[in-house]
Amino acid sequence: MAALTKENVLIALRHVDDPDIKQDLVTLNMIQDIEIDGNRLKFTVMLTTPACPLKELIKNDCLKAIANYVSSEVEVEINMSSHVTSTRNNAPLLPKVKNIIAVASGKGGVGKSTVTANLAVALARSGAKVGLIDADIYGPSIPTMFNCEHEQPSIRKEGERNLIVPIEQYGVKLISIGFLTPAENATVWRGPMASSALKQFIGDTDWGELDYLLIDLPPGTGDIHLTLVQTVPVTGVVLVTTPQKVALVDAQKGLSMFMGPQINVPILGVVENMAYFTPEELPDNKYYIFGKDGGRKLAEKHKVPFLGQIPLVQSIREAGDIGYPAVMQDSITADAFKGLAQQTAQQVAIRNAQLAETKRVELKV
Numbered sequence: 001m002a003a004l005t006k007e008n009v010l011i012a013l014r015h016v017d018d019p020d021i022k023q024d025l026v027t028l029n030m031i032q033d034i035e036i037d038g039n040r041l042k043f044t045v046m047l048t049t050p051a052c053p054l055k056e057l058i059k060n061d062c063l064k065a066i067a068n069y070v071s072s073e074v075e076v077e078i079n080m081s082s083h084v085t086s087t088r089n090n091a092p093l094l095p096k097v098k099n100i101i102a103v104a105s106g107k108g109g110v111g112k113s114t115v116t117a118n119l120a121v122a123l124a125r126s127g128a129k130v131g132l133i134d135a136d137i138y139g140p141s142i143p144t145m146f147n148c149e150h151e152q153p154s155i156r157k158e159g160e161r162n163l164i165v166p167i168e169q170y171g172v173k174l175i176s177i178g179f180l181t182p183a184e185n186a187t188v189w190r191g192p193m194a195s196s197a198l199k200q201f202i203g204d205t206d207w208g209e210l211d212y213l214l215i216d217l218p219p220g221t222g223d224i225h226l227t228l229v230q231t232v233p234v235t236g237v238v239l240v241t242t243p244q245k246v247a248l249v250d251a252q253k254g255l256s257m258f259m260g261p262q263i264n265v266p267i268l269g270v271v272e273n274m275a276y277f278t279p280e281e282l283p284d285n286k287y288y289i290f291g292k293d294g295g296r297k298l299a300e301k302h303k304v305p306f307l308g309q310i311p312l313v314q315s316i317r318e319a320g321d322i323g324y325p326a327v328m329q330d331s332i333t334a335d336a337f338k339g340l341a342q343q344t345a346q347q348v349a350i351r352n353a354q355l356a357e358t359k360r361v362e363l364k365v
Helices: 006-013 055-069 112-125 191-203 223-231 245-259 294-302 314-322 332-354
Strands: 031-037 040-047 075-082 100-104 130-134 154-158 161-165 167-169 172-176 212-216 236-241 267-272 306-309
Touching: 006 031, 006 055, 040 055, 055 075, 100 112, 100 223, 100 245, 112 130, 112 172, 112 212, 112 236, 112 314, 112 332, 130 191, 191 223, 236 245, 236 294, 236 332, 245 267, 245 294, 267 294, 267 332, 294 306, 306 332
Parallel strands: 040 075, 100 212, 100 236, 130 172, 130 212, 236 267, 267 306
Antiparallel strands: 031 040, 154 161, 167 172
16 A cells, blocks of 8 residues: 555545546546645635536545545545636636527427526535526516516616616526516517626626526517527537427427537537426326426437436426525435536536637627
8 A cells, every 4th residue: 555645645546537538536626735644634625616427436536545545444535626627718708607598499488597597506505606697578478487576676887887786586686678678568679689687787787707697588589589699609509498399399499599610609409398297295296298208318318418307296396486496495306407407507517628719709790
């Protein structure tokens, strides 16, 4: 066995790989603050996200490596911390936001806003700094889902600029047209006005430091989508669909838009919402009333990650109506959304490690 020294500890931990990035923890600079006191060893593993689903696996692999390559007699204390990665280096707009994640769907009614709200809260509850822009200008639902539809954002002066201070609820910073107009009034705007509102939400809001800024896009492939990718570099897209054929046809159009050569925004993965119906009193029963595995097959067809299935449970609708996201409750639905957050954060980390720096789309249409 080797002596307990910092050098030997690092040699041992070079045998531990990050399962996603496929490089060892030392090369990735994930081992920090090594302290040795007699036979006691303490160090920090700096993960790429607080929502890492492989946290325990990495920790156990580190313990095995120390036992195998240094000594099994060493008393090891490992602090699992995180630093969210980013490719938005020196971005002129939103420089303190590490990752911008668009949540899109090909058609309405697939539960995109429900997925976005629960994904945001799940990431925040894992320890990440999260913001959410409700970019569905004509049908904003985020204020209702967060039980703050009667709130109004304040304004903060910064030099000559007036900055919108977002509403904060359940650990998530929020902005929506629903905070600025009466809920019962229709937003009757032409496309350029809606696009201008989105630009204001992005550039004139005091977001501060964020690990993830989620953009809840409207259904389809229109002005708002183009405005987003032309305004800021988007880290990646989460596509929400339901299993039935009519939803998958439209979801494929959404995939095609983002994956096309003119836009070329990475797809973080596909979420299959309402994947099956599960009665609350029979949690082990699954009824595939909208078809089976449509979202999974779409992901496989386009060789993009499949982020998971969200069941159709009555409590999801009830949670949305009362403004208390389902992920905050103790249920199979909460577990599904927590898993979605872990998978999404995992795919962001992989994307940032393997793909080039994000660029703003230059598109003239």
